[in-house]
Amino acid sequence: MRKGPPRLIVRTLAVTFSTLAVILLVVFVVLTVDVRGRVRAAETDKLRAGARLFSMLEARRQQDLAAVVSTLTENPTLKAALETYFAESRFSGLTQDQETALRRTVRIEVEKLASLTSANVIALLDTDDRVFTAAGPAQRAWPDGLRVTIAPMPGGSGQGVATVPGGAFRVTGAPLRLDQADIGTLLVGTSLDAAYAGQLAELAGASVVITVEGKPVASTLPPELLAAFTESAEGERRTLLGEEHAVRTLFDAGVARIYALNSIDAATRQATQSALLTLATIALGGIALAAIGSLWLARTLTGPIDRASRTIAAMTAARDFARPLEPTGSSRELDALTEAFNHLVDGLRAAEAESRTASIGAIRALAAALDARDWYTAGHSERVSTLSVAIGRQLQLGEAEIDVLRLGALLHDIGKIGVPDEVLRKPAKLTSEEFEYIKRHPALGARILRLVPFLAPHLPLVELHHERPDGRGYPFGLHAEQIPRTVAIVHVADAFDALTSARAYRPGRPAPEAMFELHRCKGAEFDPAIVDALDLALPGVAADLRHEPALRQLLGKATA
Amino acid sequence: MKQSAATLPLVVAALALAAAALSLQVPAAATQAGDAVIGGRVEIGVPITTRRALAPYPARSVSPDSLAPPSELRHVVVYLRDAPPQPGLAAMKAEIRQHGETFVPRVVALTRGSEVEFPNEDPFYHNVFSLSRAATFDLGRYPTGVRRRIRFDRPGLVKVFCQIHSHMSATVLVFDHPWFAVPDEAGRFELRGVPTGQREVTAWHERLGDTTIEVSVGAGRSVAADFVLPVPKQP
Numbered sequence: 001m002r003k004g005p006p007r008l009i010v011r012t013l014a015v016t017f018s019t020l021a022v023i024l025l026v027v028f029v030v031l032t033v034d035v036r037g038r039v040r041a042a043e044t045d046k047l048r049a050g051a052r053l054f055s056m057l058e059a060r061r062q063q064d065l066a067a068v069v070s071t072l073t074e075n076p077t078l079k080a081a082l083e084t085y086f087a088e089s090r091f092s093g094l095t096q097d098q099e100t101a102l103r104r105t106v107r108i109e110v111e112k113l114a115s116l117t118s119a120n121v122i123a124l125l126d127t128d129d130r131v132f133t134a135a136g137p138a139q140r141a142w143p144d145g146l147r148v149t150i151a152p153m154p155g156g157s158g159q160g161v162a163t164v165p166g167g168a169f170r171v172t173g174a175p176l177r178l179d180q181a182d183i184g185t186l187l188v189g190t191s192l193d194a195a196y197a198g199q200l201a202e203l204a205g206a207s208v209v210i211t212v213e214g215k216p217v218a219s220t221l222p223p224e225l226l227a228a229f230t231e232s233a234e235g236e237r238r239t240l241l242g243e244e245h246a247v248r249t250l251f252d253a254g255v256a257r258i259y260a261l262n263s264i265d266a267a268t269r270q271a272t273q274s275a276l277l278t279l280a281t282i283a284l285g286g287i288a289l290a291a292i293g294s295l296w297l298a299r300t301l302t303g304p305i306d307r308a309s310r311t312i313a314a315m316t317a318a319r320d321f322a323r324p325l326e327p328t329g330s331s332r333e334l335d336a337l338t339e340a341f342n343h344l345v346d347g348l349r350a351a352e353a354e355s356r357t358a359s360i361g362a363i364r365a366l367a368a369a370l371d372a373r374d375w376y377t378a379g380h381s382e383r384v385s386t387l388s389v390a391i392g393r394q395l396q397l398g399e400a401e402i403d404v405l406r407l408g409a410l411l412h413d414i415g416k417i418g419v420p421d422e423v424l425r426k427p428a429k430l431t432s433e434e435f436e437y438i439k440r441h442p443a444l445g446a447r448i449l450r451l452v453p454f455l456a457p458h459l460p461l462v463e464l465h466h467e468r469p470d471g472r473g474y475p476f477g478l479h480a481e482q483i484p485r486t487v488a489i490v491h492v493a494d495a496f497d498a499l500t501s502a503r504a505y506r507p508g509r510p511a512p513e514a515m516f517e518l519h520r521c522k523g524a525e526f527d528p529a530i531v532d533a534l535d536l537a538l539p540g541v542a543a544d545l546r547h548e549p550a551l552r553q554l555l556g557k558a559t560a
Numbered sequence: 561m562k563q564s565a566a567t568l569p570l571v572v573a574a575l576a577l578a579a580a581a582l583s584l585q586v587p588a589a590a591t592q593a594g595d596a597v598i599g600g601r602v603e604i605g606v607p608i609t610t611r612r613a614l615a616p617y618p619a620r621s622v623s624p625d626s627l628a629p630p631s632e633l634r635h636v637v638v639y640l641r642d643a644p645p646q647p648g649l650a651a652m653k654a655e656i657r658q659h660g661e662t663f664v665p666r667v668v669a670l671t672r673g674s675e676v677e678f679p680n681e682d683p684f685y686h687n688v689f690s691l692s693r694a695a696t697f698d699l700g701r702y703p704t705g706v707r708r709r710i711r712f713d714r715p716g717l718v719k720v721f722c723q724i725h726s727h728m729s730a731t732v733l734v735f736d737h738p739w740f741a742v743p744d745e746a747g748r749f750e751l752r753g754v755p756t757g758q759r760e761v762t763a764w765h766e767r768l769g770d771t772t773i774e775v776s777v778g779a780g781r782s783v784a785a786d787f788v789l790p791v792p793k794q795p
């Protein structure tokens with residue numbers, strides 16, 4: 001079975017919602033791209049600013065260290081011992097005792113300094129950059145007499161890199177001055193190793209790479225990233241294994257360099273995620289609002305249509321087209337449709353009226369036929385109709401039922417058209433054979449009326465008005481419960497009139513007598529309730545019987 | 561034993577005479593042959609301030625004039641190397657003032673037994689000490705106006721420092737012979753009465769190092785020995 005077309009509200013909703021949703025999605029995508037770009041730029045700036053700040057702080061720290069080292073060199077004993085050592089050994093040579101005494105004096109001073117600082121090594125160099133003495137955890141890498149290579153950092157800040165066979169050290173140094181001349185150098189050194197890299201990394205909040213002669217010697221980067229790191233690339237940004245990093249040179253002494261790296265991608269990722277989360281929430285909220293809005297819009301559009309169709313359905317069900325459909329004012333199209341509908345209804349009603357007229361015409365024709373055939377039966381039909389209506393009103397039947405009663409009772413003996421004259425007008429009692437003819441008239445009447453569809457409600461009154469509650473009626477021998485009430489009414493009215501009317505073979509009986517007869521036979525032959533109702537209604541009817549007969553009215557013979 | 565006791569003073573006297581004769585012989589020979597003189601000129605190439613590679617702060621300038629090469633000639637001592645010790649040297653008196661946080665003069669050459677006074681001419685405390693083998697001393701801290709002195713009884717190089725001002729230093733060269741000289745403003749010097757023979761003459765400067773020249777000293781002759789002190793290594 002094919003499904004019907006979708007409901008209008010569903011369609012409207014789909015259209016409006018999908019439009020809004022598409023717009024929202026486009027906006028969302030555009031915003032996302034924009035936000036990503038902005039966040040990246042902001043994070044990069046932040047990283048750069050952070051790196052700059054750290055560089056400045058580091059520079060400051062180194063400056064302070066240089067000041068400290070310079071202060072350390074202001075040691076009279078140190079200078080005196082060193083100068084005496086070299087001057088005298090040059091002039092006349094030193095004795096063993098003297099050499100030992102002087103060396104030890106110097107060494108004690110240097111060891112005191114080593115205990116004050118947290119450096120890896122404190123070394124005293126002579127004017128040829130040879131180690132005179134060294135103290136500190138890394139002193140073994142600085143044996144006495146070793147020639148140390150110092151590469152100063154440009155800018156004259158006292159910083160540089162000292163290379164010894166055991167490794168490279170970042171050093172801050174100051175000369176020992178004696179009367180405008182330098183007699184030696186005091187170095188405070190930090191080994192360029194993993195521990196130092198770790199320290200710097202913690203302070204800077206970045207990854208650190210230390211290179212000596214172009215090769216990385218220590219780093220806090222993971223090995224794969226370190227492998228991708230090269231010194232040659234220029235600029236502040238570098239891509240390692242697809243991740244972009246902000247790079248800053250913390251220290252450059254030519255032979256050794258220290259770099260700080262921050263992953264822009266990692267920083268951006270976090271910030272972007274939170275931004276996107278916010279955007280997504282807003283988007284979802286927007287879509288929800290769009291849904292509600294579309295729903296409301298759809299309702300506003302389809303509501304009046306829906307109501308109109310319901311009203312029409314109700315009108316059709318009740319067959320009540322008396323009142324026109326009210327225009328809702330919600331849209332021009334709908335009002336135009338409403339108007340068109342009202343025109344249609346008017347047209348239909350006109351057509352219906354026409355057909356009713358035609359139908360009335362048909363009934364008139366039938367009535368005329370009956371009237372032409374048998375004047376007596378016509379009068380009888382009128383009276384039965386009046387009586388039936390009175391009984392009906394007494395029993396408080398609805399107007400529709402009374403209409404059916406009125407017309408049905410009027411036509412109840414129409415079948416008598418088919419009964420031969422000699423039988424119908426026979427003055428004497430009928431023979432059983434002749435009676436059989438008479439008994440045909442309900443079925444005949446029904447056959448005639450069946451040709452007129454709109455007379456279908458009146459059919460039972462014509463066909464069954466000779467049925468009896470005890471089942472001894474004709475043509476079907478129905479029982480009480482099978483006989484419709486209107487049919488029973490016509491049966492009683494018919495019987496009453498037959499009793500009170502004059503016949504060729506007997507006079508008419510007075511009403512009370514007729515009533516007595518009816519009461520006597522009620523239950524078996526007549527419905528008791530209807531007989532009682534007739535009894536009650538009779539006084540009011542008597543007057544009516546003398547009024548303009550309904551049939552005459554129908555034929556237009558009397559003036560209304 | 562009376563015999564040895566009696567001869568002992570004689571032997572001593574003979575020895576003394578011989579020694580005296582010997583000791584006198586040399587100068588006597590010199591004077592006999594006329595004065596053997598070693599003279600010459602000392603030149604210094606460039607200013608001697610050496611800057612180390614790692615020098616975060618500029619030099620603490622005390623008196624810029626003393627850095628100029630002509631004035632550095634004052635800090636050169638020309639002396640006869642490995643000269644035999646001479647007895648009976650005339651003692652000298654010298655003064656090394658503490659002025660403007662500097663020892664002035666910075667270099668003094670003296671004979672053995674000479675005295676040096678260290679007056680404090682600065683308005684704050686000073687100190688004078690030395691760790692040198694030839695004279696280990698500490699004159700203590702003393703205020704302005706006070707003068708302390710020390711006598712140098714042994715030959716050698718004595719470096720003098722101040723415990724309070726670590727950049728101060730002075731050098732006292734103590735000789736046990738008279739053949740040493742400090743060049744004048746023009747760089748000229750003279751060593752008179754030098755013993756003959758192959759001699760070595762050294763021009764000493766505390767920073768520029770020593771330059772030694774071999775000369776052949778003949779009796780009564782004048783020998784020229786010019787020195788150009790080495791240009792220091794540039795940093």
